[in-house]
Structure formats: structure tokens, C-alpha cells
Amino acid sequence: MDNSPPITVRVFRFDPAADEAGRLEEFAVASAAPLSVMALLAKVRELDATFCCRTSTCFKGRCGSCLVRVNGRDAFGCTTLVRPGETVVIEPHSRYAVVRDVVIDFARPLTAEGESGQ
Amino acid sequence: MKITARHNTDVLVIGAGASGLRAALAAAEAGAAVILANKGPLARSGITLTAAGGMQAPLHPDDSAAIFCDDIIACGYGLADGDLVRALAEDAADRVLETERYGVNFVRDAAGGYTLSQFPGQSRPRNLFVRGGGIGLAAALAKACRSNPRIQIMDDFFITGLVRNTGGAAAGAVGLDLRNGELTLLAARAVIMATGGCQWLWATNDCPADATGDGIVYAYRAGAELVDMEMALFYPSVLVWPPSLKGAFVHYEFLAPDALDGNIYDNAGQPVLPKPLPVRDQAMRLLARAIKDGRGGPHGGLLWYVGDSPKGAAAVAAKLDILQYNYIRAHGVDPATDRVEVAPGAHYLMGGIHIDPDGRTTVAGLFAAPECAGNFDGANRLAGNGLTATQVFGARAGLAASRWAAENGGAGPDPAAAEAETARIAARLDRGSSGTDIAALRDRLRAAVQQHAGVGRDAAGLTRLAQLARETQAELAAARVPDAGVFNQRLVELLELENMAEIAGLVAGCALARAETRGHHIRDDFPARDDANWLRHTLAKRTAGGPLFGAKPLRD
Ligand SMILES: Cc1cc2nc3c(=O)[nH]c(=O)nc-3n(C[C@H](O)[C@H](O)[C@H](O)COP(=O)(O)OP(=O)(O)OC[C@H]3O[C@@H](n4cnc5c(N)ncnc54)[C@H](O)[C@@H]3O)c2cc1C
Ligand code: FES
Numbered sequence: 172m173d174n175s176p177p178i179t180v181r182v183f184r185f186d187p188a189a190d191e192a193g194r195l196e197e198f199a200v201a202s203a204a205p206l207s208v209m210a211l212l213a214k215v216r217e218l219d220a221t222f223c224c225r226t227s228t229c230f231k232g233r234c235g236s237c238l239v240r241v242n243g244r245d246a247f248g249c250t251t252l253v254r255p256g257e258t259v260v261i262e263p264h265s266r267y268a269v270v271r272d273v274v275i276d277f278a279r280p281l282t283a284e285g286e287s288g289q
Numbered sequence: 290m291k292i293t294a295r296h297n298t299d300v301l302v303i304g305a306g307a308s309g310l311r312a313a314l315a316a317a318e319a320g321a322a323v324i325l326a327n328k329g330p331l332a333r334s335g336i337t338l339t340a341a342g343g344m345q346a347p348l349h350p351d352d353s354a355a356i357f358c359d360d361i362i363a364c365g366y367g368l369a370d371g372d373l374v375r376a377l378a379e380d381a382a383d384r385v386l387e388t389e390r391y392g393v394n395f396v397r398d399a400a401g402g403y404t405l406s407q408f409p410g411q412s413r414p415r416n417l418f419v420r421g422g423g424i425g426l427a428a429a430l431a432k433a434c435r436s437n438p439r440i441q442i443m444d445d446f447f448i449t450g451l452v453r454n455t456g457g458a459a460a461g462a463v464g465l466d467l468r469n470g471e472l473t474l475l476a477a478r479a480v481i482m483a484t485g486g487c488q489w490l491w492a493t494n495d496c497p498a499d500a501t502g503d504g505i506v507y508a509y510r511a512g513a514e515l516v517d518m519e520m521a522l523f524y525p526s527v528l529v530w531p532p533s534l535k536g537a538f539v540h541y542e543f544l545a546p547d548a549l550d551g552n553i554y555d556n557a558g559q560p561v562l563p564k565p566l567p568v569r570d571q572a573m574r575l576l577a578r579a580i581k582d583g584r585g586g587p588h589g590g591l592l593w594y595v596g597d598s599p600k601g602a603a604a605v606a607a608k609l610d611i612l613q614y615n616y617i618r619a620h621g622v623d624p625a626t627d628r629v630e631v632a633p634g635a636h637y638l639m640g641g642i643h644i645d646p647d648g649r650t651t652v653a654g655l656f657a658a659p660e661c662a663g664n665f666d667g668a669n670r671l672a673g674n675g676l677t678a679t680q681v682f683g684a685r686a687g688l689a690a691s692r693w694a695a696e697n698g699g700a701g702p703d704p705a706a707a708e709a710e711t712a713r714i715a716a717r718l719d720r721g722s723s724g725t726d727i728a729a730l731r732d733r734l735r736a737a738v739q740q741h742a743g744v745g746r747d748a749a750g751l752t753r754l755a756q757l758a759r760e761t762q763a764e765l766a767a768a769r770v771p772d773a774g775v776f777n778q779r780l781v782e783l784l785e786l787e788n789m790a791e792i793a794g795l796v797a798g799c800a801l802a803r804a805e806t807r808g809h810h811i812r813d814d815f816p817a818r819d820d821a822n823w824l825r826h827t828l829a830k831r832t833a834g835g836p837l838f839g840a841k842p843l844r845d
Contacts, residue, residue: 186773186774187774187775188774188775202532204531204532204533205531205533205620205621206532206533207533207619207620209533210532210533216778217728220727220728220779221771221773221779223776223778225329225330226497226498226499227329227333227334227335227497227498227499228339228497228498228536229333229338229339229423229424229497230339230495230497230536230537230538230613230616231338231339231422231424231612231613231616232612232615232616232619233421233424233612234332234333234338234424235333236329236330236333236334249616250616250619250620251619252533252619252620252621270445270467270468270775270776271775271776274776276445276468277330277331277333277444278330278444278445278468
């Protein structure tokens with residue numbers, strides 16, 4: 172039997188039509204094994220279908236579709252690992268405009284370091 | 290929900306993987322105005338990104354288009370169309386090298402020549418290797434598209450269906466602009482479908498979650514003929530454990546004696562593959578049989594292992610110091626020393642929309658390019674031919690569509706067709722939600738496809754799958770999701786699942802029709818190859834009464 176403690180995920184929620192500012196919402200994800208932040212977000216989506224996140228993977232850690240901010244630092248969601256029992260804060264990547272929740276708009280970089288979109 | 294935005298163009302390209310990007314460039318370079326629509330962000334979605342980067346071209350001094358041609362036909366067990374294969378083999382060298390013009394780099398040897406390696410089924414060394422793999426290819430082509438003033442990119446844009454003009458020709462599409470939530474009409478004189486495969490249908494696969502086969506079903510709904518939908522290619526060694534690595538793959542080719550000389554072991558420590566290694570379809574059959582016989586590990590897979598390689602730890606670590614294996618390392622697993630649990634997984638769709646050598650489908654004004662197109666591989670595919678095909682047929686479809694657009698069109702989408710598509714989408718929206726558990730329906734469907742249309746199929750299982758696909762379609766017809774404004778991911782997932790359920794029925798129907806075993810299509814109840822009856826494509830065509838399944842002769 173599996174007695175692993177759950178992963179506590181605090182995710183950023185923001186609906187541009189209803190919210191003036193974002194907020195963090197907490198979810199407990201049961202997992203016996205470590206999960207990537209990207210896999211974790213998909214699990215949160217299963218718990219709450221209104222939560223939005225990108226789900227397409229390149230399996231290489233290179234394309235950047237998974238860019239997010241993890242515990243205050245910009246990161247690749249697909250190669251950042253979270254272990255059972257840990258608490259993690261997941262927010263939108265800092266260099267792009269937010270579309271909804273943790274989904275960012277790659278066509279609207281906020282800083283010079285964000286790539287030019289189109 | 291109503292159409293609140295409209296854009297007009299000459300050529301609409303749906304899907305921005307390697308095929309769609311190349312098609313857009315070809316059409317724009319021929320003078321057409323192009324809209325390139327993609328459901329994810331540009332160069333950040335699609336199967337192309339996952340590609341290792343092997344690309345075939347007959348560049349070796351002992352090689353030729355004719356030898357390449359013969360290899361493709363033999364590898365596909367005679368089921369590829371002759372004229373398409375000739376086009377592929379003859380254009381390959383030019384189209385592959387032309388990618389350098391768009392900024393793609395190939396791995397070169399010390400003398401500056403292209404490194405050409407030889408994979409199973411290739412009778413000459415023919416595999417070039419793109420630096421940065423599929424991501425390198427997509428990124429370079431995407432950059433070329435961005436800087437072409439004739440190409441308008443609309444990404445994060447989910448196409449929901451095609452629209453035709455009153456004469457029945459393809460005249461554009463309706464889509465959801467995810468960034469602003471607007472339902473948008475894209476009116477076009479010609480449409481190129483380049484939406485990739487539907488491997489996400491199978492519970493075990495090594496493709497991104499957006500490989501739901503949307504474009505195949507849209508073309509089918511618009512009347513296009515589909516062929517060989519039963520022909521999914523299964524890669525032998527896709528990771529099934531640990532959970533966060535599910536869907537990545539490890540090379541079974543690396544287990545060869547002249548590579549890392551490892552093996553895949555069963556739960557008693559017995560090697561499952563003989564040496565020299567068999568080609569893909571034979572290798573994956575051996576693995577599937579071992580798993581069926583209960584020789585698998587705790588998570589249903591077999592153990593891929595190179596930790597005891599006679600080449601030594603340093604050589605193994607060096608060979609595996611590449612992106613793909615560093616990705617696995619980031620998940621706490623060291624592929625150089627750990628046992629990795631693998632099983633055959635859906636990797637590539639050989640069937641799809643029927644095309645001619647210029648990408649024409651059976652619907653006027655509608656073209657299709659690579660993985661969603663269906664008749665240039667047959668019952669198996671040579672390594673490295675997937676990416677080459679994106680460039681050859683992408684360019685051909687782009688050129689042919691731009692010509693069609695210049696000579697025809699002007700009629701514009703039939704307003705009634707656009708209205709019908711809008712009504713179909715609007716009907717899925719409600720203030721609340723129907724409470725239908727879409728994720729549960731999805732998981733049930735994917736498990737059934739894996740079980741009944743995976744490696745080893747029979748009439749009873751396929752009939753059950755067809756039934757379940759119909760039931761799922763009926764349950765989804767009652768499903769409603771809220772009108773969530775921007776980035777309505779629930780709506781997209783509902784529409785994708787509807788597409789998947791419809792395709793599952795087509796896969797089951799075609800697999801039932803092909804009463805023989807050939808390449809990756811293994812019928813346990815018809816274990817022999819039957820050239821007398823089945824040197825033909827299976828055919829799926831939409832009729833008012835539902836799908837019609839039959840056969841279609843090969844093109845020569
Ligand atoms: C793990 C793996 C490794 C591989 N390695 C190789 C290799 O080394 N060499 C080789 O030759 N082949 C390889 N292949 C096969 C090859 O990568 C693919 O066949 C090829 O990249 C497909 O390109 P495509 O442009 O047709 O499809 P994709 O790259 O899938 O592009 C389709 C695009 O259409 C978009 N789309 C889908 N539906 C919609 C919609 N409704 N609205 C708008 N847009 C939509 C998708 O988001 C996507 O961006 C590999 C495949 C896999 C899975
Ligand atoms: S999904 Fe491609 S880098 Fe993370």
C-alpha cells in the first residue's frame with residue numbers, strides 16, 4: 172500500500188473577465204512517485220476542470236511550451252520535479268502576459284528577454 | 290456564441306508542424322496570401338517537436354532515388370502508392386537540403402560532409418541528422434514563416450471544422466481564437482490540412498497530447514476519403530513508468546551490438562529481443578507477446594537496460610548524453626544505469642487522408658500534407674521518412690494549393706455552412722455544465738483503443754471498440770461546458786474528444802475490414818498476409834447513413 176504524503180500545489184488563478192488580480196489556490200495531489208510540474212498541473216486540471224494549463228509536451232526539455240514560475244523562479248515545467256510531501260507554488264512565467272491561470276501568451280513578451288512573438 | 294471575426298486569404302494552412310510550416314512557405318513563395326493556423330503556440334506544439342531528427346535522403350554515392358523507392362515499398366509491405374513513393378524518393382534530396390536555406394543545420398563529419406547513418410530497412414546509409422532534432426527543424430521553419438510578409442500566423446487557434454462553398458469545394462474553416470475567445474471564420478480559396486496524427490487515441494503513445502487527429506476527422510466530415518486508418522505504427526520501447534516520464538521513448542535501436550549492445554528483459558531477467566535486432570514491427574510484436582504472456586514488470590512494461598553494456602560505462606554515458614536522455618535524467622532516472630520500464634506505444638499514423646502526389650484530396654480545394662495524409666508509407670515506415678515526407682509533400686501541397694487558389698475560388702464559404710458549424714459549437718455551451726465527466730470518457734476510450742486496436746487485434750475486440758466509440762459519441766452529444774471566454778480549454782477538450790471518438794470508430798472499422806496481418810496491423814484471427822485480397826487500401830467514407838468501409842486500389 173502507498174502511504175506517500177500528498178504534494179501540496181498552490182497554483183495561480185486568474186480569469187481576465189472576472190478577476191482584477193490573480194490569487195493562489197491550493198490543491199492536494201496524491202502521488203507515490205515524484206511528478207514533473209507539468210504532470211502536476213495536469214493532475215490539478217483533473218481535480219478542477221476550470222483550471223487552465225498547457226498540456227503539449229516535446230519530451231526533450233527544449234521547446235518551452237511548459238514555461239512557468241516555480242517557487243518564485245522561472246522554469247521549464249516538464250523537467251522540474253516535485254516529490255511527495257513537498258509544497259510547490261506554480262505561477263505564470265514572468266516574461267510573458269498571462270492569458271488565463273498559468274497559461275501565458277508567447278506572442279506578448281513583457282520584457283526584452285522574452286522572445287519576440289511574431 | 291456567434292462568429293465575431295472574419296479573415297480572408299488565398300491559402301489556409303491548418304497545423305504548423307514541419308508539414309504545415311513548409312506548405313505555408315511554398316504557397317507564400319508562389320505568391321499566395323497565407324493564413325497559418327495552429328492550435329498551440331507556434332513551434333511549441335505538435336509531433337514534430339518530439340522527433341529525434343533523423344531525415345532520409347539518397348545522398349550517398351552508392352544510393353539513388355530508385356533504390357530509396359524500392360526500400361520504401363519493401364518496408365511498407367507493398368501497401369504504399371507507387372506515384373507518391375516516387376515523388377518522395379525523387380524530391381527527397383532537394384527538399385531536405387533546401388531546409389538549410391531556412392536555417393536548419395545538419396550534423397556533419399570532420400571533413401564537413403553530412404553524416405549519413407544506416408537504420409534497419411535502409412539498404413544504404415541515408416539518415417541525415419537535424420541539429421536540435423524536430424525542435425531545431427520546427428524552430429527554423431517557424432522563423433522563416435514569421436519573416437515572410439505573405440504569411441499571417443494565428444496560433445493558439447483551434448480549428449473546429451471546415452466550411453465549403455455552394456459548389457462543394459473547401460472554402461475555409463471556423464476556429465476558436467483561444468487568446469480572445471472569439472469564434473472566427475477563416476475564408477480561403479484553398480485549404481491545406483496539416484494537423485498530424487491521432488496517436489493520443491492510444492493509452493500508450495509517445496506523442497504530445499494535441500495529437501488527437503482533428504484534421505483527419507474534419508476532412509472526413511467534409512467528404513474526403515480516408516485510407517488505411519488501421520495502420521498505426523507502434524514504437525517498441527515507450528516509457529510506461531515512472532508516471533511523469535510516461536510517453537517519452539528510449540531507442541530500441543541503441544540495443545544493437547554495434548551501438549550499446551543492451552537488451553529488453555522480462556521479469557525473470559531473460560532478454561526479449563534477438564540479435565541482430567529485428568525491424569520495428571517484428572521487435573514490437575515480440576515485446577507485446579512477452580507482455581501478454583505475463584512476462585512484464587509491475588507496471589505492465591519490460592525492462593530496457595544498457596547498464597551492463599560491454600562497451601563500458603563511459604561509452605554508454607557519452608552516447609546517452611543527449612537532450613532526450615537528459616530529459617529522462619531530470620526525472621530522477623539515469624538511463625545509463627537504471628532499468629527503464631517500456632512497452633510498445635503508438636508512434637505514427639501511416640493511414641489518413643487520401644492524397645495524390647500534389648497533396649490533392651478527394652474534395653476540391655482541399656489538400657493534405659504528411660502525417661494526417663495516408664498513402665505514402667503502407668504498413669510500416671522507414672526511420673527518417675516521417676520528416677522527409679513533411680518537406681516533400683508539404684512543399685508540393687503548398688504549390689498546388691496556391692495554383693488552385695489563383696485559378697479557382699472567389700465563391701467564398703457558403704453562409705449556411707458557416708452558420709451550421711457555428712450552431713454546432715454554440716450548442717456545446719451552457720451557463721453551467723452538463724456534469725458529463727469528459728476525462729472519464731476520454732480515459733475509457735483510450736484504454737479501449739489500446740486494448741482492442743493495439744498490437745494484436747481480432748473481430749470480437751474491434752466490434753466492441755466500434756460499439757464503445759458509438760456510445761462515447763452519444764454520451765458526448767449531451768455534454769455541455771460553460772462559455773468560459775478566453776482559453777476555453779474545456780470546450781477544446783470536448784471537441785477533441787468528439788473527434789477522437791469518431792476516429793476510434795473509423796480505426797475499428799478499417800481494422801475489421803482488413804482481414805489479414807500486414808506490418809503493424811496484426812489480426813490474431815487472420816495471422817497470414819493476404820496479397821490476393823488485400824494489396825489494397827482500406828477505405829472509410831462518410832455517408833448520410835454513417836461511415837462506409839471498403840477498399841480502394843493502390844495508385845501506381
Ligand atoms: C517520438 C517521436 C520521434 C520521431 N522521430 C522521427 C525522426 O527522427 N525522423 C522522422 O523522420 N520522423 C520522426 N517521427 C515522425 C515525425 O516527427 C512526424 O511524422 C512529423 O513530424 C509530423 O509532422 P506534421 O507537421 O505532419 O504534424 P505535427 O508536427 O503534429 O503538426 C501538426 C500541427 O497541427 C496542429 N493542429 C492539430 N489539430 C489542430 C486544430 N484542430 N486546429 C489547429 N491546429 C491543429 C498541432 O497543434 C500541430 O502543431 C517521430 C515521431 C515521434 C512521435
Ligand atoms: S514541454 Fe518542451 S520544454 Fe517542456
